[in-house]
Amino acid sequence: MTISFFRFTGLGRIWALAMMGLARPFMAATPEIGFWKLCGSGTGEGFTPVPNTAVYAILATWPDATSARLNTERAQVFRWYRRQAVEAWTVFLCPVSVRGAWSGVAPFQAEENKTAAGAKRLGGAVAALTRATVRPRKALRFWRRVPDISDVIGDDPNVAFKIGIGEVPLLHQVTFSIWPDTQSMARFARHDGPHARAIQAVRSDDWFREELYARFQVVGDRGTWEGKRPLERLEHAL
Numbered sequence: 038m039t040i041s042f043f044r045f046t047g048l049g050r051i052w053a054l055a056m057m058g059l060a061r062p063f064m065a066a067t068p069e070i071g072f073w074k075l076c077g078s079g080t081g082e083g084f085t086p087v088p089n090t091a092v093y094a095i096l097a098t099w100p101d102a103t104s105a106r107l108n109t110e111r112a113q114v115f116r117w118y119r120r121q122a123v124e125a126w127t128v129f130l131c132p133v134s135v136r137g138a139w140s141g142v143a144p145f146q147a148e149e150n151k152t153a154a155g156a157k158r159l160g161g162a163v164a165a166l167t168r169a170t171v172r173p174r175k176a177l178r179f180w181r182r183v184p185d186i187s188d189v190i191g192d193d194p195n196v197a198f199k200i201g202i203g204e205v206p207l208l209h210q211v212t213f214s215i216w217p218d219t220q221s222m223a224r225f226a227r228h229d230g231p232h233a234r235a236i237q238a239v240r241s242d243d244w245f246r247e248e249l250y251a252r253f254q255v256v257g258d259r260g261t262w263e264g265k266r267p268l269e270r271l272e273h274a275l
Contacts, residue, residue, distance in 0.1 A: 038130045038145060038253065039105050040166075041095045041115065042200070042262060043122040046275060050090040052121050057093070063114040064095070070108065072144035076202040076211060093118075094202045096211075098144060102256065105129055109259070111228035126260040126267075128215070130164055130253035137249035139168050145251050161218035162197070162255040162271045168211045172245040195221035198267040215255060217271050222252075 045053045057075050066072050068103040078092040086202050095118065109115050109127050119125045132179040199214040216222040 038098045038132060039109050040094070040130065041097075041118070041125065041127040042111060043093050043095075043118050044124040044262075045091050045093070045121060046123050049123070053093045053118075054090055056118070060114055060117075060131055063117075064097075064110060067097075067112045067114060069100055069104045070112075071100070072139075072142065073097040074139075074204055076204055078200060078202045092200075092202075094200075102131075106259075122229065124199055124263075125260060126262040127258060128164065128255065128268075129259075131256050132251055132253050133163075134252040135249070136251070137168075138223045138247055139249045141247075144249075161223055162215060163219050164183065164213065164215045164253040166211065166213050166249075166251045166253065166257050168209075168249040169245040170209055171245060174254065193226070195275040197271050198262070215271075219252070 043053065054181075057077065060075060064075065065072065067073075074096045076094040076096065078089045078094065080087045080089045092134075095115070096103075097109075099108065106129065132147050135143065135145045135147045195217055197215040197217065199212070202211045202213065203209045214222075216225075255268065255271075258266060260266075
């Protein structure tokens with residue numbers, strides 16, 4: 038799997054917003070692509086319901102690592118996005134644990150105890166992705182919780198990268214974060230704070246119509262984000 042982030046300025050923001058609709062046939066025609074989604078983001082680090090017209094993302098699955106690297110570099114729609122963006126960063130991932138569905142399908146195939154074909158694992162670095170369709174009547178309560186969760190993740194010294202993205206504002210939310218290892222990610226998830234209390238509320242109050250939770254090995258990246266490579270400090274820690 039790959040997730041590519043793009044930052045736009047000026048008229049590029051208008052172009053990117055339009056491409057949320059116009060890029061769909063070109064995404065579908067991309068060679069070897071499997072499941073894919075075009076996503077916008079929220080303001081700040083993305084964990085708000087207010088759209089950020091500067092940052093967009095493309096999530097895609099591929100049959101193998103070679104195809105992922107080749108097509109995110111050469112496929113027409115990815116080249117268009119990079120040409121218009123002022124910054125682009127792609128993360129290459131191998132799914133190792135998946136639970137739930139996205140738009141009614143299982144988009145990722147877990148590969149336990151191995152990396153994607155041809156990929157070199159980046160130490161113990163892992164990424165967590167959650168995706169939920171929020172029930173409309175629960176949306177206000179959900180978004181009241183999100184800023185507190187974002188603050189706690191931001192205060193965690195282990196998190197190397199975090200962002201909130203989504204397909205539809207307010208009702209579809211995707212969180213993506215990168216951690217140095219599964220232990221640090223698990224400690225955050227188990228900590229009795231805003232995140233744990235929100236998870237409890239999800240279960241007891243039935244906030245979500247559809248949920249997906251996935252964990253990935255981080256196997257590489259290309260480009261920069263905010264002028265640097267977020268994975269660099271994880272490589273230095275090896």
